[in-house]
Amino acid sequence: xxxQHTSTSKKRNVAESTGYGEIANYLTQALNVELSGKxxxxxxxxxxxxxxxxxxxxxxxRIWQSYCDHGHCGSDNVFSDNMDEVAMQRxxxxxxxxxxxxxxxxAEKPKSDKPVVKKEPKDPKVRGKFCHTTKTNxxxxxxxxxxxDFFIKSATILDCxxxxxxxxxxxxxxxxxxxxxxxxxxxLMRYMREIFYAQPxxxxxxxxxxHQKHVELWxxxxxxxYSSTEIDVIKSQEALVxxxxxxxxxxxxxxxxxxxxxxxxEDRCFxxxxxxxxxxxxxxxxxxxxRRSEAISSRGNTCFKTRDNKYLIKFSWGSGAKRSExxxxxxxxxxxxxxxxxxxxxxxxxxxxRKGIDxxxxxxxxxxxxxxxxxxxxxxxxxxxDYYMKRELTFAKLSPFGRPLNSCSTVRExxxxxxxxxxxxxxxxxxxxxxxxxxxxxxxxxxxxxxxLLAGIRDKDFxxxxxxxxxxxxxxxxLLVGCMSYFECLKDLARTIRKxxxxxxxxxxxxxxxxxxxxxxxLLYDPIIAALNDSILKLEGKKYSRFTPNECPLFMxxx
Numbered sequence: 001x002x003x004q005h006t007s008t009s010k011k012r013n014v015a016e017s018t019g020y021g022e023i024a025n026y027l028t029q030a031l032n033v034e035l036s037g038k039x040x041x042x043x044x045x046x047x048x049x050x051x052x053x054x055x056x057x058x059x060x061x062r063i064w065q066s067y068c069d070h071g072h073c074g075s076d077n078v079f080s081d082n083m084d085e086v087a088m089q090r091x092x093x094x095x096x097x098x099x100x101x102x103x104x105x106x107a108e109k110p111k112s113d114k115p116v117v118k119k120e121p122k123d124p125k126v127r128g129k130f131c132h133t134t135k136t137n138x139x140x141x142x143x144x145x146x147x148x149d150f151f152i153k154s155a156t157i158l159d160c161x162x163x164x165x166x167x168x169x170x171x172x173x174x175x176x177x178x179x180x181x182x183x184x185x186x187x188l189m190r191y192m193r194e195i196f197y198a199q200p201x202x203x204x205x206x207x208x209x210x211h212q213k214h215v216e217l218w219x220x221x222x223x224x225x226y227s228s229t230e231i232d233v234i235k236s237q238e239a240l241v242x243x244x245x246x247x248x249x250x251x252x253x254x255x256x257x258x259x260x261x262x263x264x265x266e267d268r269c270f271x272x273x274x275x276x277x278x279x280x281x282x283x284x285x286x287x288x289x290x291r292r293s294e295a296i297s298s299r300g301n302t303c304f305k306t307r308d309n310k311y312l313i314k315f316s317w318g319s320g321a322k323r324s325e326x327x328x329x330x331x332x333x334x335x336x337x338x339x340x341x342x343x344x345x346x347x348x349x350x351x352x353x354r355k356g357i358d359x360x361x362x363x364x365x366x367x368x369x370x371x372x373x374x375x376x377x378x379x380x381x382x383x384x385x386d387y388y389m390k391r392e393l394t395f396a397k398l399s400p401f402g403r404p405l406n407s408c409s410t411v412r413e414x415x416x417x418x419x420x421x422x423x424x425x426x427x428x429x430x431x432x433x434x435x436x437x438x439x440x441x442x443x444x445x446x447x448x449x450x451x452x453l454l455a456g457i458r459d460k461d462f463x464x465x466x467x468x469x470x471x472x473x474x475x476x477x478x479l480l481v482g483c484m485s486y487f488e489c490l491k492d493l494a495r496t497i498r499k500x501x502x503x504x505x506x507x508x509x510x511x512x513x514x515x516x517x518x519x520x521x522x523l524l525y526d527p528i529i530a531a532l533n534d535s536i537l538k539l540e541g542k543k544y545s546r547f548t549p550n551e552c553p554l555f556m557x558x559x
Contacts (some may be wrong), residue, residue: 018154031193031296036366037387038224038297044361046217046228051242052205056124056249060242063099063117067241070115073098081234084176085149088210089132091150095241096130100248104155116493119449126319128152128169128248140164144192152247165198169205169255170247184209185216192220193296200292201315201393203257205352206247215240221256222317223350223388224297226362246274256353260315260395263287269403271313273395281343283397285313299391305401311342312398317350317391326394328424343397350391359387448477448557469517472524473501493535500527 035134051057072079083091098114103126131153136145138161150172157167171191173184188207195205204221214230217239230237251257262270269287272280285304290312292302304313317453318324446454450473456464476497479490501524518524 017322020429028190031186031189034295034297035224037364038460039365040224040226040359040362040387041365042229042363043214043357043359044229045356045358046226049238049356050219050228051246054246054248054254056224059103059117059120059249060245063103063245064238064241066115066117067095067237069101072237079233079237082176083212085174088174088176089150092130094245096242096248100126100245103249116214124249124251125252126248127155129155131163133163138163144190144194146191148191150435151191165194168195168198169206169257171195171205173207173209175209175211175550181209181211184211188218189225189296191218192225193294196222196296197292197294199258199259200258200289200300201260203258203348203393205252206255210240215243217243219353220296221350221353222297222300222391222393223354226354226357226359234292258417260347266499269304270318271395273343273347282537283311283313309401310399312339312401314396314398315347315397317393320390324392324394325424326396329396329398332424339398339400341396342399343395345395346392347395348393350388354388448474448481450474467517468521469501469524472528476501489539490535493531496531500524500531 002357051060067073068365073091077087077091077094099117102114102117103119103123105125129152131148131151133139133148136147139146139148141160151163151168152170153163153167153345154169158220168191171188173188173191175181188209191203192207196202204219207218207220209216209218210233213232213234215233216230217228232241247255260271260273262272264270267287268516269285271283271284271285275281284307286307290303290305293300298317299319300315300317302315304314305311316325324346326341326344326346329339329344332341334340450466450470452473453462453464453466453470476494479494479497
């Protein structure tokens, strides 16, 4: 008898997206789905946790004092509520020139007409510089072209018109229109997507939206996003001045930069994994990832090939399950078709930089692209403990490297089947259920899970049991999502399976939705197998020349 699992839900909310496209509206819709339920605005103690009690906090207070004592940014750059985006940028650069450049490692002595910030011997140095772009093609390594209102990159990088997303440390959005708040936050998230794509091991990204009278400060990571309150910058620019100063003074760790991947002067790429006290394990890899995710809030799977072509280096932000993928790889038996784990390590946890943040004071914001104005969202229940997925970054060195499937025209190139199972995140151990609590957990990608299971999870009805019927329904959704985009000839097959699983339409036109599991599994398996066989026979009877690119025969992709 098949083992049943109770619905203590462990869902994979976002499948690893492949190809958002280049249209802003489409990107926004994709990000809305991806970040739904993972964005917290107006988090009460955001400022205290991000900007106070740091090594540079006292210096930012002195910068603010100097700003107040010396006429702000001068009579030509008065901060006001009627500035347009150009005036905002002018103010930003004036602030940098007057107050921050004098705090750099190599800094000219301020001229007599410039304000002087009081310095202390142990003060950190300014490590960044302000930048912006005027054209969409000023960035290298992009998925979709973007024009940035504001960003910070390292002060050591030479000035040039061409920038690289790999170098972006902080990003900001500016607008003079209060009605564009939502649009600008969506735009900020599109920037974040580019940053995580170019810096796949980035731990988190700092950013902000400055809209006329208010500034909202953001942190985005692999578990979602959270922000400060909307801070009034007309009554007082202290928060804006100190936040900008902080971004320029923050260390690599405080900015969430990747400490693992490094490039030498010849642009060779190395992975340096901490091994113990001050020791590192170094692997030279091909600079271009074999695979990386375009999604922000995801497992962010990133795979590299070692220079000797022997190993696959895989980084992944685990789903927060009780057992990490590394544990499953270690437990996996050395069988044909299962990849072999050579070395592994846990590198970082999202909880590290989210520690101390009181999410119960914030509002969970559903990113609705159709809203003309921002809504605060819904207040969080202070009794809720899990406000976000506690993702963990892991490293695995695997063998053999193999060959990406997208480099093949058909699987028959390999002769006999030589596929490898490489992704064990959210797996379930097949052992005595008395010793395995994880056997009671449902796993799967939300959009591919059976409706009955999702309904039980929604209603918190944990008596719902996962059965073979739910697996067949998930197979049906995989067929729809994976095949219908490419195989026009499978529409009839999909319609047939839908009728088998959900029944025939009634006379009134309504469809009878059946979630039940027949005790006799043949009642579902037999007609589905028959439908599959019938489709394969029909396809085998056609000549290849009769198919369009979207109608490739199914049997060509069968083993």
